[in-house]
Amino acid sequence: MIEEKFAYGSSFIHKLDPQIRILALIVLSFAAALCDNLYLAVIYFVISIILISLAGLNRIDVLKRLKPLFWFLLMIWIILPLTFDGDIMYRFYWLKITYQGLILCCKITIKSITIMLIFVALIATMTIASLGSGLHRIHVPDKMVFLILMSYRYISVIEEEYKRLLRAAKFRGFKPGTNVHSYKTFAYIAGMLFVRASLRAQRVHQAMLCRGFNQKFHTLDEYPPNRLNLIFLMGIFGASLSLVILEIIWV
Amino acid sequence: MGFIVTANSSVIKLEDISFSYPGSDTKILDHLNLEIKQGDRIGMIAPNGSGKTTLLHTIMGLCKPDSGTIKVFEKVLNHEKDFLLVRSKIGLLFQDSDDQLFCPTVLDDVAFGPLNLGFSRTDAIDIARKTLEKLGILYFEKSVIHKLSGGQKRLVALASVLAMEPEVLLLDEPTAGLDNKVKEKLIHILNSLDISYFVISHEFDFANAVTDKIYSMENGRILRDDEIHIHRHEHIHKHGKHPHIHK
Numbered sequence A: 001m002i003e004e005k006f007a008y009g010s011s012f013i014h015k016l017d018p019q020i021r022i023l024a025l026i027v028l029s030f031a032a033a034l035c036d037n038l039y040l041a042v043i044y045f046v047i048s049i050i051l052i053s054l055a056g057l058n059r060i061d062v063l064k065r066l067k068p069l070f071w072f073l074l075m076i077w078i079i080l081p082l083t084f085d086g087d088i089m090y091r092f093y094w095l096k097i098t099y100q101g102l103i104l105c106c107k108i109t110i111k112s113i114t115i116m117l118i119f120v121a122l123i124a125t126m127t128i129a130s131l132g133s134g135l136h137r138i139h140v141p142d143k144m145v146f147l148i149l150m151s152y153r154y155i156s157v158i159e160e161e162y163k164r165l166l167r168a169a170k171f172r173g174f175k176p177g178t179n180v181h182s183y184k185t186f187a188y189i190a191g192m193l194f195v196r197a198s199l200r201a202q203r204v205h206q207a208m209l210c211r212g213f214n215q216k217f218h219t220l221d222e223y224p225p226n227r228l229n230l231i232f233l234m235g236i237f238g239a240s241l242s243l244v245i246l247e248i249i250w251v
Numbered sequence B: 001m002g003f004i005v006t007a008n009s010s011v012i013k014l015e016d017i018s019f020s021y022p023g024s025d026t027k028i029l030d031h032l033n034l035e036i037k038q039g040d041r042i043g044m045i046a047p048n049g050s051g052k053t054t055l056l057h058t059i060m061g062l063c064k065p066d067s068g069t070i071k072v073f074e075k076v077l078n079h080e081k082d083f084l085l086v087r088s089k090i091g092l093l094f095q096d097s098d099d100q101l102f103c104p105t106v107l108d109d110v111a112f113g114p115l116n117l118g119f120s121r122t123d124a125i126d127i128a129r130k131t132l133e134k135l136g137i138l139y140f141e142k143s144v145i146h147k148l149s150g151g152q153k154r155l156v157a158l159a160s161v162l163a164m165e166p167e168v169l170l171l172d173e174p175t176a177g178l179d180n181k182v183k184e185k186l187i188h189i190l191n192s193l194d195i196s197y198f199v200i201s202h203e204f205d206f207a208n209a210v211t212d213k214i215y216s217m218e219n220g221r222i223l224r225d226d227e228i229h230i231h232r233h234e235h236i237h238k239h240g241k242h243p244h245i246h247k
Helices: A018-034 A039-054 A059-083 A098-121 A129-136 A141-171 A180-210 A228-248 B050-062 B078-089 B106-116 B121-134 B150-162 B180-192 B204-210
Strands: A088-092 A096-097 B010-017 B030-036 B041-044 B067-072 B075-077 B088-093 B169-170 B196-200 B213-218 B221-223
Touching: A018 A039, A018 A129, A018 A228, A039 A098, A039 A228, A059 A096, A059 A098, A088 A098, A096 A098, A129 A141, A141 A180, A141 A228, A180 B050, A180 B088, B010 B213, B030 B050, B030 B196, B030 B221, B041 B204, B050 B067, B050 B088, B050 B169, B050 B196, B075 B078, B078 B106, B088 B150, B106 B121, B106 B150, B121 B150, B150 B180, B180 B204
Parallel strands: B041 B196, B041 B213, B088 B169, B169 B196
Antiparallel strands: A088 A096, B010 B030, B010 B067, B067 B075, B213 B221
């Protein structure tokens, strides 16, 4: 269900410590998200393209990852230029396209693609287990880290249970439709999933207790010390900071 | 931990244990007595709902009995703290491996126990690898658990229990949902272990192959071999493959 297609590789990015990559991601994506200048947004976009090529990922696979985002952007492009107030560029009867609307669309498009690309380049290039240990080392609370790791482990189990319940319903002649009976059936299935998930959580907790779990997070991950870690982090910090300063001076 | 284990000494001793679920009058365990000694290989065949799983969970301190005493290594266990100490010495293999394996990868999971016991990272990995190798499944140490098959998961779950080097193993229907090949592997593994174990199973053949004595359970009490007569008979008759009714 969850593919870790990009997680394995031998590129420069893959060798970086998870915690370094998470820190770089946080700084860079916040800087990009808060940027309000079209030209600077393009520079962030270029940085994200550089990161993707440093990670040596297959371009077509990366584009596939962006697909859901494109649907969202399509909606923005249909709605925003027509509804945003500003200088009218083009008028067709009651439809009017505004200059400000178009600029805003461009900004949203570039910024969202940039942030997605940064995520793909920095985070999708590690396994969920590494992500967990990286988050742990930047002092994200253990509970949150466990939540991520357990969701990753059990989401497929829950999906399996959902399929089993649905199959059982279908074998008894259930045909989903738009009627109360179908909604009720789906509600029962959802309810059953919650019940089962909570029972399973109990059993998992028992199993953890049996193996001496003491609320501590341990990790096996090891990334050898790498001088590039610091250089990369400084590079990203420096670039983000100078772009932010540039934007402040510009305005 | 300071447990002195000598041959024939009692490892687990349950005395007069009673248990019923909150809000229910039915006694799942009713003044039950059970003793597992060093070197014992005991099987338990009993119908569904007879309280077998509850029995194992009581030993591990996951269910608190209403009355009676639990002694592990001659020490009476009362509080969660007492159980914490013995849990590493008793390995429980759960019925559903998905409950037991909660880490992303196989190696993570097998090393989870040793890490909790305070082993260093490298030692924990070492122990995990050795355990996997002993079970002949070292080749999927890096595998992601949710992508393994049921049989593979069962073996990994067993490895994760064995990695804690328990003195006694409790197995809750280890063969449920497994094909014959994995079953045979399990039989081979269990027979090569030199620790005591207690196996709950529905399959007479399996229980017979891995244990020395077979108990049963009825009305919340244990029935020992001399009280039960589990036997099987094969017969041949002229109906051949056609469905028929026995009279």
